[in-house]
Amino acid sequence: MKKIKAVMVGQPNVGKSSIINAISNARLHVGNFAGVTVEKKEVEITKNEYELDIVDLPGIYSLHAYTPEEHVTKKYLLQEEYDVIINVVDANVLQRNLIFTLQLLDMQKKMILVVNMIDEVEEKGGSIDAQKLSELLGIPVILTSAKQKRGVEEIPDKLIEIYESTRCDCKIYYNEKIEEEIEKLSTILLKSPHIQDSKIARFYTIRLLEKDEDVYKIIHDLPIFLELHEALGESMKRLELEFDIDDVRDLFAQERNALAKSIVMQVMQLPRKESLTDKIDKILIHPIFGLPIFLFFMWALFQLTFEIGSIPMDYIDQTVSNFADWLKGILPPGDLNSVITDGVIPAVGAIIMFLPNILILFLGINLLEQTGYMSRAAFLLDGFLKKFGLQGKAFIPLVSGFGCTVPAYMAARTLKNPKDRLITMLILGFMNCSARLPVYVLFIAAFFPTHSAGNVLFAIYILGAILGLIVAKILRIVLFKGEPEPFVMEMPPYRFPSLKALAMELWIKTKLFIKKAGTFIAGTAMIIWFLSSYPVDQKLIHIYEQKIEFAKSEQEKTKLQNELAAKSLENSYLGQFGKAIEPIFAPLGFDWRMSVATISGLAAKEVVVSTLATLYAVGEADENNSTFIQKLRENIDFKAAIALIIIIMIYSPCVAAMSTFYAEVPQWAWRTFYTIYPNVLAWIMAFLAYNILSVAGF
Amino acid sequence: MRVSDMKIGDEAVIKKVTAEEPIRSRLYAMGITRGNRIKLLDHTLKKQTWEVEIEGTRVALRDEEAKSIEVEK
Numbered sequence: 001m002k003k004i005k006a007v008m009v010g011q012p013n014v015g016k017s018s019i020i021n022a023i024s025n026a027r028l029h030v031g032n033f034a035g036v037t038v039e040k041k042e043v044e045i046t047k048n049e050y051e052l053d054i055v056d057l058p059g060i061y062s063l064h065a066y067t068p069e070e071h072v073t074k075k076y077l078l079q080e081e082y083d084v085i086i087n088v089v090d091a092n093v094l095q096r097n098l099i100f101t102l103q104l105l106d107m108q109k110k111m112i113l114v115v116n117m118i119d120e121v122e123e124k125g126g127s128i129d130a131q132k133l134s135e136l137l138g139i140p141v142i143l144t145s146a147k148q149k150r151g152v153e154e155i156p157d158k159l160i161e162i163y164e165s166t167r168c169d170c171k172i173y174y175n176e177k178i179e180e181e182i183e184k185l186s187t188i189l190l191k192s193p194h195i196q197d198s199k200i201a202r203f204y205t206i207r208l209l210e211k212d213e214d215v216y217k218i219i220h221d222l223p224i225f226l227e228l229h230e231a232l233g234e235s236m237k238r239l240e241l242e243f244d245i246d247d248v249r250d251l252f253a254q255e256r257n258a259l260a261k262s263i264v265m266q267v268m269q270l271p272r273k274e275s276l277t278d279k280i281d282k283i284l285i286h287p288i289f290g291l292p293i294f295l296f297f298m299w300a301l302f303q304l305t306f307e308i309g310s311i312p313m314d315y316i317d318q319t320v321s322n323f324a325d326w327l328k329g330i331l332p333p334g335d336l337n338s339v340i341t342d343g344v345i346p347a348v349g350a351i352i353m354f355l356p357n358i359l360i361l362f363l364g365i366n367l368l369e370q371t372g373y374m375s376r377a378a379f380l381l382d383g384f385l386k387k388f389g390l391q392g393k394a395f396i397p398l399v400s401g402f403g404c405t406v407p408a409y410m411a412a413r414t415l416k417n418p419k420d421r422l423i424t425m426l427i428l429g430f431m432n433c434s435a436r437l438p439v440y441v442l443f444i445a446a447f448f449p450t451h452s453a454g455n456v457l458f459a460i461y462i463l464g465a466i467l468g469l470i471v472a473k474i475l476r477i478v479l480f481k482g483e484p485e486p487f488v489m490e491m492p493p494y495r496f497p498s499l500k501a502l503a504m505e506l507w508i509k510t511k512l513f514i515k516k517a518g519t520f521i522a523g524t525a526m527i528i529w530f531l532s533s534y535p536v537d538q539k540l541i542h543i544y545e546q547k548i549e550f551a552k553s554e555q556e557k558t559k560l561q562n563e564l565a566a567k568s569l570e571n572s573y574l575g576q577f578g579k580a581i582e583p584i585f586a587p588l589g590f591d592w593r594m595s596v597a598t599i600s601g602l603a604a605k606e607v608v609v610s611t612l613a614t615l616y617a618v619g620e621a622d623e624n625n626s627t628f629i630q631k632l633r634e635n636i637d638f639k640a641a642i643a644l645i646i647i648i649m650i651y652s653p654c655v656a657a658m659s660t661f662y663a664e665v666p667q668w669a670w671r672t673f674y675t676i677y678p679n680v681l682a683w684i685m686a687f688l689a690y691n692i693l694s695v696a697g698f
Numbered sequence: 699m700r701v702s703d704m705k706i707g708d709e710a711v712i713k714k715v716t717a718e719e720p721i722r723s724r725l726y727a728m729g730i731t732r733g734n735r736i737k738l739l740d741h742t743l744k745k746q747t748w749e750v751e752i753e754g755t756r757v758a759l760r761d762e763e764a765k766s767i768e769v770e771k
Contacts, residue, residue, distance in 0.1 A: 011727075
C-alpha cells in the first residue's frame with residue numbers, strides 16, 4: 001500500500017474541521033504539535049491501494065505569521081515533509097482567501113483547492129465556475145459543502161490524482177519588473193550548492209523580498225548570503241523606486257490582491273443582498289443594546305452551568321464514595337488500601353464532580369465561538385478592557401474563571417497575541433472559582449452576622465475581579481510596556497452550529513481534561529495522603545486505644561478518636577511542616593493549623609475546610625457544622641479570619657490549575673513568576689488587612 | 699480622509715495603509731489593501747472599536763487601526 005501525506009491549510013473560519021469530520025471512514029487522532037500546546041488533528045483514510053494521511057494545520061491568514069498557531073502552521077509548511085497541500089477556502093469570501101492561496105502557490109507544491117460553503121453562495125443565488133478557476137490557478141478545484149456533505153468524497157480521489165500526476169502548472173507570474181528582480185536573485189541563490197531546486201529558489205526569493213524572517217534565517221547561514229544580501233537590497237530599492245512604495249511587501253500585497261480580484265470577477269457570480277448576518281448584527285452589536293444583550297447571554301450561561309451542572313454533582317459524589325467503600329471492602333487492609341480509597345479516589349472524584357459544570361461551560365463557549373457571537377462579544381468589550389491593558393477577547397476566559405480556573409486557562413487560547421494571553425492567564429486566578437466557595441461560606445458564617453452574609457460574599461467576588469483588572473494594568477505597565485497589541489479581528493458571519501462538530505470538540509476537551517485531572521490529581525493526592533499519614537506514632541495510638549476502650553459514652557469515644565486524629569496529624573510530616581512554616585504566617589495571626597490548611601489549599605481549595613476540621617479536632621465536619629464554627633470562633637480572631645479570606649482570594653490556584661498553566665506556558669521564567677507572585681501579593685495584602693484591622697481596634 | 703472619519707453606512711476606496719508591521723500585513727491578509735472598497739458598518743458607543751466590511755469580509759478594528767487606513771470617496 002502506498003502512502004500519501006497531505007496537509008490541510010486554510011484561513012480561520014473556512015470550515016476545515018467540518019471537512020475533516022465529514023470525510024467518511026476517517027480515523028481521527030488528536031494530540032499536540034511537538035513542543036507546543038496547539039492541537040494537532042490527523043486523519044487516516046484508505047482508498048484504492050492508498051493510505052492517505054491528512055494533517056489538519058491550525059488556521060492561518062497569511063504566510064506573514066502573526067499568532068502562535070500561525071507560526072506552527074508556517075513552520076510545518078516550510079520544514080516538514082509532505083506530498084500534497086489541501087488548501088481550503090470559504091466560497092463566500094473567495095477574494096480574501098485567494099490572496100493566501102496565491103502565497104501558497106509560490107511554493108509550487110502539488111496542491112488542490114477546496115472551495116467550501118458553496119451552498120451558502122448558491123442560496124444567495126450566486127455560483128462559482130470551478131473549471132475556470134482550476135484553469136486560472138493551474139490546480140484542481142473542488143466545490144464542497146461540509147454541512148451538506150457535498151463534494152467532500154471527491155477530496156481523496158483528487159488527492160490521489162494529483163499525487164500521481166507529474167505535472168504542476170501552478171506558477172504565479174507577477175509584474176514583469178518584479179519577475180526581473182526575482183530572476184536575478186534566484187540565479188544568485190542557485191549558485192549555492194545547498195539550493196538545487198529552481199522552484200525553491202524562486203519561492204525563497206519571493207519570501208526574502210517580502211522580508212520573511214523565517215526564510216531569512218534559513219538563508220542567513222549559507223555562504224552565498226553576503227552576495228545575495230547585497231543584491232536583495234538593490235532589488236528592493238529598484239522596486240520601491242519603480243512602483244513608488246515604501247516597502248516591497250506592499251507591492252506583493254497589491255499584486256496578489258489585484259490578481260485575486262480579477263480571478264473572482266472571472267469565475268464568480270454573486271448578487272449582493274442583505275444577509276441574515278446584517279440583520280442580526282443590527283441588534284446584537286447595537287451601540288446601546290449590544291452590551292445588555294451580551295450580559296444577559298453571559299448570565300444565562302452561568303445559570304445553566306451552575307444550575308444544570310450541580311444536578312449530577314451529588315450523584316457523582318455518591319457513586320465515587322460508594323465505589324471507594326466497596327473497594328475498601330474487597331482490597332486487603334493496609335497502606336495500599338488506604339492510599340487508594342482515602343487518598344486517590346476521593347481526590348479524583350472531587351475533580352470528576354466538576355466535569356458536568358465544565359462540559360456545560362465548554363459547550364456554551366463552543367456555541368458562542370461556532371455561531372460567530374464570540375467575536376461580537378470581544379468587539380463590544382474591547383473598549384472597556386483596553387483601559388486595563390487587556391483586550392476584548394480576554395473576557396471569555398475571565399468569565400470562565402468564576403467556574404473553574406482549569407478550563408479558563410484553556411479558554412485563554414482564543415487570545416491569539418502571546419502577550420495578551422499571558423497577562424490574561426496571570427490574572428485568571430483572581431476570578432474566584434467555585435471551589436473557594438465552601439471556605440468563604442464557612443468563614444462568613446463564623447465571623448459575620450447572618451444578615452450581611454450575602455453582601456460579604458458578593459464583595460469578595462467583586463473585589464477579586466477588580467484586583468485582577470488592577471494587576472493586569474500593573475503587569476502591562478511594568479512588564480509589557482506600552483498599549484495592548486493592536487486588535488484586528490475577523491467577524492465571521494453568523495452560522496448555525498454543526499452538532500457533529502460541537503460533539504467532537506466536546507469529546508476532545510473531555511478526554512484531555514479527564515486525562516490531565518486523573519493523572520495529576522491522583523499523584524498529588526498520594527503525596528498529601530503520605531505526608532499526613534506518616535510517620536505513625538505507635539505509642540500515641542496505643543495510649544489512645546486504651547483510653548477509647550475505657551470510654552464511658554459514645555460521645556467521649558468520638559471525642560477521643562478526634563483527639564487522636566488531631567495529634568497524629570500534628571506529628572505527621574504535614575504537621576511538622578506546618579510548625580516549620582508557622583513563622584511565615586505568624587504576622588498574619590495564623591497558628592500552625594491555619595498555616596497547614598493554607599498550604600493544603602494549594603492541592604484544592606475545598607481541602608482548606610476539611611483540613612481545618614481535622615486539625616481543630618472536630619472530626620467529620622462541613623461548613624454548616626455549628627460545633628466547628630464554635631471552635632473556629634474560639635481559636636481564630638476576626639483579623640486572622642479576614643487575613644485568611646484574603647489569602648484564599650489571592651494566592652495560587654489549585655495544583656490542577658497550576659499544572660494547566662505550566663502546560664500552556666512553556667517559558668520557565670513565566671512559570672516561576674506565576675508560581676511566586678500571587679503568593680507574595682496575597683501575603684502582603686493579608687498583612688496589610690490584619691494590621692489595619694488591629695489599628696482600628698478589632 | 700481616514701476610516702475613523704467615515705460615518706456608519708459610508709463606502710470608500712482604500713488609498714493607503716499606514717499602520718506599522720506586523721499589523722499592516724495582518725490588514726492586508728484581511729483584504730484591507732489599496733484599491734479595495736471598504737464600508738463602515740458599525741462602531742461602539744465611544745468609537746473605540748470599529749466594524750468594517752471589505753469585499754465580503756467583516757473586520758473589527760481599534761481606533762488606532764481605523765486611523766491608519768486612508769480612504770477616498
